[in-house]
Amino acid sequence: MEDIVLKPVGQVVSQTDNPDEMPLGGLTAVIEVYPQYAAALKGLEENSHIWVLAWFHKAPRDILRVNPVKVNPDLPEYGVFALRAFARPNPVAMSLAKLEKIEENLLYVSGLDAVGGTPVLDIKPYYENDIVFSPDTPYIRGKDREMRQGLIKKQAIVYHQEECQDLHIAVRMAVIAEDHLGKLNSPDLNVQVKGSLCLGDCIQGISKARLANPPRFSFCFSPDCAETKWTKDTAELIITLREIPGNLDFESLSDGELFIIESSSRQKI
Ligand SMILES: [Zn+2]
Numbered sequence: 112m113e114d115i116v117l118k119p120v121g122q123v124v125s126q127t128d129n130p131d132e133m134p135l136g137g138l139t140a141v142i143e144v145y146p147q148y149a150a151a152l153k154g155l156e157e158n159s160h161i162w163v164l165a166w167f168h169k170a171p172r173d174i175l176r177v178n179p180v181k182v183n184p185d186l187p188e189y190g191v192f193a194l195r196a197f198a199r200p201n202p203v204a205m206s207l208a209k210l211e212k213i214e215e216n217l218l219y220v221s222g223l224d225a226v227g228g229t230p231v232l233d234i235k236p237y238y239e240n241d242i243v244f245s246p247d248t249p250y251i252r253g254k255d256r257e258m259r260q261g262l263i264k265k266q267a268i269v270y271h272q273e274e275c276q277d278l279h280i281a282v283r284m285a286v287i288a289e290d291h292l293g294k295l296n297s298p299d300l301n302v303q304v305k306g307s308l309c310l311g312d313c314i315q316g317i318s319k320a321r322l323a324n325p326p327r328f329s330f331c332f333s334p335d336c337a338e339t340k341w342t343k344d345t346a347e348l349i350i351t352l353r354e355i356p357g358n359l360d361f362e363s364l365s366d367g368e369l370f371i372i373e374s375s376s377r378q379k380i
Pocket residue numbers: 271273274275276277278309
């Protein structure tokens with residue numbers, strides 16, 4: 112086969128050019144499209160999200176198996192085609208970013224997983240057909256609580272599209288549920304939500320639980336409370352938000368200060 116020659120259409124301008132400083136949710140950044148390609152941007156502003164295909168120019172290309180070290184170094188090795196690993200034979204990066212605004216040949220984006228100086232190969236609109244709401248995925252469990260909370264929060268924001276107070280409550284509840292019951296999008300994990308629309312929406316986005324096929328999710332609108340009940344096999348976990356005075360720093364509160372947590376195991380009949 113002949114080699115394929117690609118010419119970058121632009122580059123990433125970011126606050127960091129160090130891949131180790133890139134958080135899992137990506138960063139706000141600017142994509143500078145080179146002037147000779149600016150005409151190709153016509154109409155792109157009609158999209159809220161874009162796929163950015165870039166070239167991880169600093170990535171090793173001779174590695175075929177890796178540990179998902181960034182998320183959890185204790186997990187087993189995977190082939191690089193089974194992960195979104197940095198190292199791969201052709202280090203094509205694929206990042207879904209939110210398109211905030213376009214000014215001439217500059218795309219202002221958030222959630223971009225590419226450091227400053229990364230050559231950009233292509234930009235494509237993100238379509239609703241790209242969504243698979245509840246796919247099967249390996250359980251890449253985060254190495255510590257901070258990591259797990261970050262991964263869950265990212266899923267919640269992608270789904271719910273606003274970082275409201277109820278999103279933070281949902282994320283904290285989900286971290287506790289994951290600690291008790293494991294993988295949150297497991298087909299045999301059911302969740303019932305009693306609370307606000309935002310809480311229900313965030314929990315659904317995190318757990319990928321649908322109302323049917325299979326039925327894993329139920330919701331009761333009750334704006335004055337926030338309660339989630341998680342069940343898997345014989346295990347049951349109920350997490351209820353305590354009444355919190357409004358002026359307290361939510362993030363500094365422990366699980367026990369925030370929630371009443373009841374865990375039990377039902378008898379199998
Ligand atoms: Zn909300």
